[in-house]
Amino acid sequence: xxxxxxxxxxxxxxxxxxxxxxxxxxxxxxxxxxxxxxxxxxxxxxxxxxxxxxxxxxxxxxxxxxxxxxxxxxxxxxxxxxxxxxxxxxxxxxxxxxxxxxxxxxxxxxxxxxxxxxxxxxxxxxxxxxxxxxxxxxxxxxxxxxxxxxxxxxxxxxxxxxxxxxxxxxxxxxxxxxxxxx
Numbered sequence: 248x249x250x251x252x253x254x255x256x257x258x259x260x261x262x263x264x265x266x267x268x269x270x271x272x273x274x275x276x277x278x279x280x281x282x283x284x285x286x287x288x289x290x291x292x293x294x295x296x297x298x299x300x301x302x303x304x305x306x307x308x309x310x311x312x313x314x315x316x317x318x319x320x321x322x323x324x325x326x327x328x329x330x331x332x333x334x335x336x337x338x339x340x341x342x343x344x345x346x347x348x349x350x351x352x353x354x355x356x357x358x359x360x361x362x363x364x365x366x367x368x369x370x371x372x373x374x375x376x377x378x379x380x381x382x383x384x385x386x387x388x389x390x391x392x393x394x395x396x397x398x399x400x401x402x403x404x405x406x407x408x409x410x411x412x413x414x415x416x417x418x419x420x421x422x423x424x425x426x427x428x429x
Contacts, residue, residue, distance in 0.1 A: 264314030271317055275328075276373030279319075280312040282332070289335035290348060300356045301327050323359055330355045336372060340416050371428070375412065375420045382413040 268278035275282060287297055298308040302324050310316040319325050334351050337343035343351070382391060391413035399406035411423045 260315075267314040267317035271311075271314075274318065276377075278314070280314065282328075283308065283312050286331050286335050289339055290331065290352065291345070292352075297331075300331065300352050302356070327355050327358065330358070332372065336417055340418060342418070371421050371424050372417070375417060375424050378412045379417065379420060382409070386413075388414045 268280070271278045283294070283297060286292065287294065290297075292300070294308060294312075295305050298305045301308065302321070303311075303319075307316070311319065319328070331352070334343065334348060334355070338345075338348050386394070391409050395406040395409040395413070398409065407423075412420050415423075
C-alpha cells in the first residue's frame with residue numbers, strides 16, 4: 248500500500264497521466280502542459296485567460312495540462328489553440344506587437360474556429376521547432392553557419408538545411424519545410 252489506503256491507485260493515475268501526455272505528443276506535437284506553459288509565457292497570459300481565449304473552462308484546461316485528460320474534444324478549441332501557437336510564434340519573432348497580439352487573441356476567442364489555421368501549418372511548425380531545437384542544442388548559430396559554408400561546395404542541399412533550420416527564423420524554416428515536404 249502507498250499509505251493512502253488506495254494501494255497503487257496513485258501510481259495508476261500517474262501512469263495514466265504519462266500515457267495521456269504521450270498521446271498528446273502524437274496529436275498536438277507536444278504534451279499540452281508544455282504547450283500551455285509556452286503560450287502563457289510567450290503571450291503574457293495567465294492560465295485563466297488562456298482558458299477563456301481557448302473557450303475551455305479553467306478546470307478542463309487544468310485537466311488537459313496535468314494529463315488527467317488526453318484529448319481536446321471540441322475541434323473549434325483545437326483550431327483556437329493552433330491560432331494561438333501561430334500568434335505566439337509571430338510575437339516571439341517580433342513580427343507582432345503586444346497591442347496587435349491582444350487584439351488578435353480577442354478575435355481568436357470570438358472565433359468559431361472554422362478557418363483560424365490549418366492543421367498542416369500547425370504540424371509543420373511543430374516539426375520545424377523540433378528540428379531547430381535539436382540543431383540549436385548541438386551548436387550555436389555561428390558554428391552552424393560555418394558548417395553550412397564548409398558543406399556548401401560539395402553538399403549544397405545539406406548546407407541550405409543547416410542554414411534554414413539552424414540559423415533562420417522559424418517562419419522561414421516553416422516556409423522551407425512546406426515547400427520541400429513532398
